[in-house]
Amino acid sequence: MVFNSSIRVVDTRLMIDDLPVDAIARELETPLYLYSLKRIQENYRRLKAAFESVGARIHYSAKANSNAAILRTLVDEGAGIDAVSGGEIARALHAGAAAQDIVFAGVGKTAAEIASAVERGVGWFNVENELELQYINEAASSIGREKAQVALRFNPEVSANTHPHISTGHGGAKFGLTAGAIGDALEQSERFPCLSVCGIHVHIGSQLADSAATVQALAKTKQLIIPYPEIHTINLGGGFPVAYRHDQPIPSLENLVNRIAPHLHGYQVLLEPGRAIVADAGILVATVLYVKELAGKTFYIVDASMTELIRPALYGAQHEIVPLVQSNDERVLAQVVGPVCESTDVLAIDREMARLQVGDQVAIMTAGAYGMAMASNYNSRARPAEAVVAVAGDSWSLSRRRETIEDLLRLEA
DSSP, rough: BBBSEEEETTTTTEETEEEEEHHHHHHHSSEEEEEHHHHHHHHHHHHHEEEEEEEEEEEEEEEGGGOOOHHHHHHHHEEEEEEEEHHHHHHHHHOOGGGEEEEETTTTHHHHHHHHHHHHSSSSEOOOOOOOOHHHHHHHHTTOOOOOOEEEEEEEOOOSSOGGGGSSSTTTTTSOHHHHHHHHHHHTTTGGGTTTEEEEEEEOBOOOOOSSHHHHHHHHHHHHTTTTOOEEEEEOOOOOOOSTTTTOOOHHHHHHHHHHHHHHSSEHHHHHHHHHHHGGGGGEEEEEEEEETTEEEEEESSSOOTTTTOHHHOOOOOEEESSOOOOOOOOEEEEEOOSSSSTOOOEEEEEEEEEOOOEEEEOSSSSSSSSGGGOOGGGGOOOEEEEEEOTTTOOEEEEEEOOOOOHHTTTTO
């Protein structure tokens, strides 16, 4: 079975690049996040090539996965970083990103975060509130920075065909500005002499499987900005879909580019993909703690939970689950659950999979995005270790150690 160019079953063992996953798991224990830097590099290069015809500049969305090794790999590839907090800006700089290659986005930036970003020389600000313009202008004026580049985030009131929790461009969402608010800001830009309001940002959601909504949103965006020649940059955000099943078809990026390219002629184009770069490069490895037969159902209770991977509980998301060693052809309809004291701590429901025993290990697939980034200490659980397989594919290293109980207590009085 082949999941992608880096993750596949060879004979009976799950491999990540040239290495057997079970061998790494034995050394680091579970639960464990494991990432292929080679696959991340390939995904970035694939996106870059697909959008080459429109000259797009890619800023990786760090909220998908802000692991330092991943950030360094992408910065070395030439990617900028899309950050949505002061913490993500600090992580990006720590990973070697140049400040001018960072976009600061987010619907609720604090004045202190904005001042720090201006002082550090962050290259772009995606603005979602008029008051932000005042904060950025005041911060730039206070340090003598002549022009901070600003893109106004437009809410085009377009509903994307995706899960409602990751749809951001409809009228009921908290994100962006109305067309009227953007027009007012552009008409009154002289109020902010230290700003260069020269971009428009439009991102309508994630896992956008069909391009119709993107094209509709972009058409509305173009109609809005045509009267303003100072707008020379269109930031399309991200949202490019990934397959959460190995046989799930995903739309062609080339077809998307062909459909949107006519709307982008004459503009600098920025992209902010996250999931499409890291999701299928990561797995969460878990060990079966107990097997329980209850009410006619088989339960595999594993040591990973909603504290490590909240997507199934939060979105009803489905991740394939694969044994690290394929040792049994017998199949069973199983529930894969974690040890957290919540009924929602379920990683798979009525999933047909191999019959497992206590001590068997499994990989929860396509867990590289919004896995560790959303992990928590609920139930006072220590967060897992993260390891990366090098771009060469023949060695691995620990990129973040497992938390300890002492870590959990360290900040308490």
